[in-house]
Amino acid sequence: xxxxxxxxxxxxxxxxxxxxxxxxxxxxxxxxxxxxxxxxxxxxxxxxxxxxxxxxxxxxxxxxxxxxxxxxxxxxxxxxxxxxxxxxxxxxxxxxxxxxxxxxxxxxxxxxxxxxxxxxxxxxxxxxxxxxxxxxxxxxxxxxxxxxxxxxxxxxxxxxxxxxxxxxxxxxxxxxxxxxxxxxxxxxxxxxxxxxxxxxxxxxxxxxxxxxxxxxxxxxxxxxxxxxxxxxxxxxxxxxxxxxxxxxxxxxxxxxxxxxxxxxxxxxxxxxxxxxxxxxxxxxxxxxxxxxxxxxxxxxxxxxxxxxxxxxxxxxxxxxxxxxxxxxxxxxxxxxxxxxxxxxxxxxxxxxxxxxxxxxxxx
Amino acid sequence: xxxxxxxxxxxxxxxxxxxxxxxxxxxxxxxxxxxxxxxxxxxxxxxxxxxxxxxxxxxxxxxxxxxxxxxxxxxxxxxxxxxxxxxxxxxxxxxxxxxxxxxxxxxxxxxxxxxxxxxxxxxxxxxxxxxxxxxxxxxxxxxxxxxxxxxxxxxxxxxxxxxxxxxxxxxxxxxxxxxxxxxxxxxxxxxxxxxxxxxxxxxxxxxxxxx
Numbered sequence: 146x147x148x149x150x151x152x153x154x155x156x157x158x159x160x161x162x163x164x165x166x167x168x169x170x171x172x173x174x175x176x177x178x179x180x181x182x183x184x185x186x187x188x189x190x191x192x193x194x195x196x197x198x199x200x201x202x203x204x205x206x207x208x209x210x211x212x213x214x215x216x217x218x219x220x221x222x223x224x225x226x227x228x229x230x231x232x233x234x235x236x237x238x239x240x241x242x243x244x245x246x247x248x249x250x251x252x253x254x255x256x257x258x259x260x261x262x263x264x265x266x267x268x269x270x271x272x273x274x275x276x277x278x279x280x281x282x283x284x285x286x287x288x289x290x291x292x293x294x295x296x297x298x299x300x301x302x303x304x305x306x307x308x309x310x311x312x313x314x315x316x317x318x319x320x321x322x323x324x325x326x327x328x329x330x331x332x333x334x335x336x337x338x339x340x341x342x343x344x345x346x347x348x349x350x351x352x353x354x355x356x357x358x359x360x361x362x363x364x365x366x367x368x369x370x371x372x373x374x375x376x377x378x379x380x381x382x383x384x385x386x387x388x389x390x391x392x393x394x395x396x397x398x399x400x401x402x403x404x405x406x407x408x409x410x411x412x413x414x415x416x417x418x419x420x421x422x423x424x425x426x427x428x429x430x431x432x433x434x435x436x437x438x439x440x441x442x443x444x445x446x447x448x449x450x451x452x453x454x455x456x457x458x459x460x461x462x463x464x465x466x467x468x469x470x471x472x473x474x475x476x477x478x479x480x481x482x483x484x485x486x487x488x489x490x491x492x493x494x495x496x497x498x499x500x501x502x503x504x505x506x507x508x
Numbered sequence: 509x510x511x512x513x514x515x516x517x518x519x520x521x522x523x524x525x526x527x528x529x530x531x532x533x534x535x536x537x538x539x540x541x542x543x544x545x546x547x548x549x550x551x552x553x554x555x556x557x558x559x560x561x562x563x564x565x566x567x568x569x570x571x572x573x574x575x576x577x578x579x580x581x582x583x584x585x586x587x588x589x590x591x592x593x594x595x596x597x598x599x600x601x602x603x604x605x606x607x608x609x610x611x612x613x614x615x616x617x618x619x620x621x622x623x624x625x626x627x628x629x630x631x632x633x634x635x636x637x638x639x640x641x642x643x644x645x646x647x648x649x650x651x652x653x654x655x656x657x658x659x660x661x662x663x664x665x666x667x668x669x670x671x672x673x674x675x676x677x678x679x680x681x682x683x684x685x686x687x688x689x690x691x692x693x694x695x696x697x698x699x700x701x702x703x704x705x706x707x708x709x710x711x712x713x714x715x716x717x718x719x
Contacts, residue, residue: 147617150614150617150620151614154614157603157607161600161602161603162602419598420600422598423594423598423600423611424611424615425559425583426557426559426586426592426594426598427586427587427592427611427612427615427659428583428584428586428587428588428612428615428616428663429583429587429614429615430579430580430583430584430615431579431583432580433583433615501559502550502551502554502559502560505554505559505594505598505671
């Protein structure tokens with residue numbers, strides 16, 4: 146038996162029963178529409194709330210040498226970067242004041258040497274750095290009075306330094322926008338702070354402990370830790386609450402849709418008793434009858450899910466201005482199709498095991 | 509050849525319909541199974557057609573014992589070696605005549621192209637070729653029965669089972685159907701078994717078995 150022939154037969158049978166097929170397709174389309182316009186919106190809201198919480202740094206850890214005596218060195222950056230659960234890490238040296246060379250009496254901005262690779266949160270517009278050259282953040286540029294991110298700055302400790310470009314940092318490194326960034330000279334190995342971003346909020350506690358163990362500071366009392374464990378807990382609570390609500394709603398809507406689709410398929414099967422009897426007489430086995438009914442339902446459900454998902458996405462985009470999350474929409478469509486196909490199995494079994502002789506005989 | 513031995517069956521254990529039946533249906537003959545209503549003529553056909561399983565006994569089709577086979581094997585044997593003609597033709601009203609004739613090919617693995625070619629040959633042979641693209645509702649009762657016969661012959665089965673094939677037909681049309689069954693048996697060496705209580709049909713058959 147060729148599966149494509151069975152599928153073609155399923156399509157042919159679905160087309161020959163327009164009312165039952167349209168009703169099933171409408172049920173599936175309605176399930177997709179209801180879930181997308183309720184839970185889908187909740188998911189969108191959840192993602193926005195979580196994004197805001199994440200922006201506040203739920204995954205960030207800041208280890209700082211509060212008194213400059215902890216003895217944190219640059220090689221700690223490499224060691225921490227190798228820890229499991231670390232997305233990126235960057236070390237910052239001490240901040241040193243510089244002023245614009247063109248306006249030595251102007252307001253100062255801090256220049257800091259960074260150790261490690263700049264993370265994606267720092268967008269650079271300029272050449273690669275070397276000692277004596279710096280990138281300027283947008284706020285520091287305004288503070289220094291630089292019209293363009295080029296020129297010279299001067300400081301007591303760093304001497305003359307060329308500004309060769311700019312950068313703009315997002316959270317959790319947005320504070321760098323008030324500074325200039327440069328690379329350290331070979332003898333500059335002391336760090337004042339290490340900034341770590343973990344892969345998941347739940348990694349924060351573990352990575353914090355591991356990072357402290359890796360650092361082995363000379364003066365532990367000088368080390369300050371800022372983590373986002375509280376935020377991570379809030380994030381988990383928000384995610385849990387909204388996720389639970391969404392899952393419940395999806396379950397209820399799917400269950401209702403599944404029952405309705407199952408009843409509709411059962412009704413269609415009941416009215417086609419002679420049809421199945423004829424098929425059995427022509428050589429269809431019981432598993433094939435089950436497969437035919439399931440395939441027919443699958444095809445119709447696929448059509449309904451496509452129409453429901455695309456239609457609802459179009460309407461939601463027009464009404465709210467935001468399209469539903471494509472992954473969520475696809476997942477719901479797949480779930481609706483699978484659930485409807487599963488709902489068709491009991492009626493399919495009824496069709497397969499009905500005595501063909503009783504329906505074929507004419508009294 | 510179909511051979512039944514010691515066959516017993518009933519729809520309820522307390523009410524056996526067929527008891528210890530034995531008979532041979534030779535290849536190339538048309539055998540009428542007759543008897544009063546309720547004696548089990550149609551039931552016997554459905555037993556031989558592997559749609560029912562006997563309580564006891566043996567049913568052999570060309571020396572192949574069919575009793576005790578699993579459903580999948582029975583369905584395969586039924587699809588490939590047995591053709592049914594029902595009293596009311598049992599055509600699918602939503603498909604064209606030619607689609608009705610080729611329906612069995614879906615279950616036997618025959619390609620649709622080959623099935624359509626064979627269906628058109630059969631329909632031309634039995635005088636319904638011009639109705640190929642009509643719906644069953646647009647053909648007469650006699651034509652519908654001939655379409656059902658084409659469907660039964662599509663996969664070139666060894667056995668054709670016809671349950672009161674002329675029950676709904678007038679005398680002239682019934683004769684056309686009987687002639688078609690005789691032709692299938694004699695020219696294509698099929699074993700044809702007809703359940704009937706029509707004396708004209710019995711007279712046209714090679715053998716008559718009264719239950």
